[in-house]
Every structure is written in structure tokens, then in C-alpha cells.
Amino acid sequence: MTKNIPVLKGITHANEMLADALRKQFNQHRVLVLDIIASPGAGKTTIIEKTIAGLHDELRLMVIEGDPTTSIDAERVSAAGVPAVQINTGGGCHLEAHMIQISLQQLDLSEADVVIIENVGNLMCPTDWDLGEDMKVVVASLPEGDDKPLKYPLSFQAADAVVVNKIDLEPYLPASTQKMRENTLTINPNAALFAVSAITGEGFEPWLEWIKEKLAEKRASLDSAST
């Protein structure tokens, strides 16, 4: 009789096992975890700053920032008043579960309600890497064009929510928010959809409500599983 030897099927399988351990840890602390994915310059950090400002009075937020180099983003988020950790990937185009594991040594999850992970600016690579998150959120910037869901379908398919940002620029663009919505729903009919301007704050209320709802749903589900 052969012993059951665990076999890691390549690097993504090792990542999945570690992500499952992270998920357990997040569940223990009853924390909602969002993984924010977008192209460079889509406005992820500004959205996180505005989200902190909008939820700060009600929820305890923490942020894990992923970037190839620099700690510009963690400094911005930290200035917004929440605990933040910066991960520099070097040339790496996505975060991996082991990076999240290490960054958690710097964060006390018992003091958190929501952890926001800002992934490296990249609309493709981060999609396949489970970080133990509850929700994947794709930010699509309107100036990138309303055809992006069709051209980069995998990340939009994987998204629980899509935040269309920079809608204040619509009058000056060939792209339309309505078309971006339609193309997103063509690729992923189940995505929660938000249209915002992180600069003006327009459209943030439904997005903030969605985060609160998802946290409440997660906690209710954990409670019903434990009874």
C-alpha cells in the first residue's frame, strides 16, 4: 500500500494551497478581503483612498499594496489613516499568496473588518492567482476605452464587481459608460457594476454599500456555518 504523498502541480497549485490557508485565517477573523485588479493608472489607489474616507467611521480597514517598485501607494493609503503594507514584486506582474502571508505579519487582523489588496497594475496576470480573497474587483478606467471587457475577457469574467472609473471624463472621450456597462455584462452577466469618479466622488455611495453588504453576508454565512 503506497502512502498518500502530496504532489504540488506546479507553482499555481502551491499558491492555491497557501491561498486556502489564508482564506481560513481571514474567516477566523471575520474579515472581508477584496482583491483590486486593474491596468496601471486606472485609479485603484484613488478609489481606495476615497473608500477609506467613506467607510472610516463605520469599519476598520487595512490595505496591502502591490507594486513592481516604490512605496508611493502605501504612503498615500497610510496618509488616509489606515494600516498599510507595501509589497514590491520587483519585475513580478502580480501578487502571490506567499507575499500576502508575509505581509500579514505586519497587520493585526483582529483589528480589521475589511482588508483591501491592491494588486500590481496589470489587467491580465493577477487574475489567475488566488490570494484567499472573498471578492475580486476589476477597475476599468473609461479613458482606456469601452471595448476593454471584450479585449481582456478573463479578468472581467473572474470579477465579482467591476468599478468603471473616471466617468467625469466622459464628455471628452470617444468611450461611453453605457457601452462599458453593456460590454461588461456581455462578458460577465453576474458582475456587480459601479460607475464612479474617484476624483469627484460621484457614484461612490452604491460601491460603499456593496462592501458593507458583502461583509454582513460573509459574517452571516460564517455564523450559520458554525451553528
Next chain:
Amino acid sequence: MTKNIPVLKGITHANEMLADALRKQFNQHRVLVLDIIASPGAGKTTIIEKTIAGLHDELRLMVIEGDPTTSIDAERVSAAGVPAVQINTGGGCHLEAHMIQISLQQLDLSEADVVIIENVGNLMCPTDWDLGEDMKVVVASLPEGDDKPLKYPLSFQAADAVVVNKIDLEPYLPASTQKMRENTLTINPNAALFAVSAITGEGFEPWLEWIKEKLAEKRASLDSAST
């Protein structure tokens, strides 16, 4: 005495050997090859369309389009009146030399002066993959923010030219073209710099001149090497 056995040092080494073979082939045909790298939605295809319109009377252009899925871009470029091939990478975040090799079966290089390769929309992954090109061109869209050269330095460092696009939106953005120029030159003092709007056509003349210059320089250099 051991025989000299060629060892491929991983997939990028195999890619480099193939890229060298492509480079020889491009040189034989006296063709200038540009590899265009940018985030999704930075305006690569629109820049290529406008470049075709600007150079069509003087030079014979061909385009190789890289995308995760869809042939939208090759159709646009083909409609602009030049031979075009579409490469779909599936989930792959960059083009590789073997993809270029296969696509050349569809293009008659003896009928070309300039080949433009539009890489997959990704500001990180394509940088390390040699395609046998003469020049790497990074397109940076102003709405992405003027801090992008600092945050994604590797692609800007590798660029022979940087085209700042969508400058027509500057009045409505927190970003500035001047700051984008400064940040680009901080990261790469040798980059040729262009500021354009692919929608309005503003700023295209120096960019078109640069392509013509680089073609003339390459041909002069090939001539002097062969005498």
C-alpha cells in the same frame, strides 16, 4: 573530449536565439521593426492607424497585432490599408519570438519598409521578450497619470522611444504632460520623447519623422557593414 552541446537556459534563452534569427531576417529585407508596448487602452492601435495614414504615401507598412483574444485590432489596421496579421495569445500577457516567426509566414517582408508589432496590452510582461525588433516604443497614456514612469520603470528603461498619448485630455486631468516628460527622462534620459493625441493628430509630425530617420539610419548602417 566532450562535445559542445547547446543548452537552452530556460524559455527566455530559447526566445533570444529565435529573436536573433528574426533580426537577421528583418535585416536581410532592410526592414525597420518597432515593438509597441503599453497598458490596455493606452491608444496603441489608434496611434498605429494614424501612423499608417501619415506614412502610407512614403513607406510600405505591415502590422503584427498581439491580443489575448479577438481580432478587433487587426481588422482596424487592415481597414487602414496595410497587410496585418493577428496573433491571439489566449491568456498570455506578451508576444514571444516564435509567434512572430509564425506570423511572418503571412507577410511578404520583401514588400515592407516598416513592420509595426503591437504587443499585448500590458506595461510589464512584454519588456523582457526580444522579438527581433530594432526599437521598443512605450506608449504612456496621460489619463493613466504622470507617475507611471516611476511606478513601472522597467518598460520605460527599455524604451527607445516613449509616446505620451491623449494629451488633448490634459485640461480635464490631474496629470501633466510636462511632468510625464520629466518622470520619463528621470527613468530613461536617452528615450526619444513624443507627446501626441491620436484622436486629434496633434504632435504626430515629429513621431513620423523619427520613424523615417530610424529607417534611414538602419539602412545606412547595414550598407556600411556590408562594404
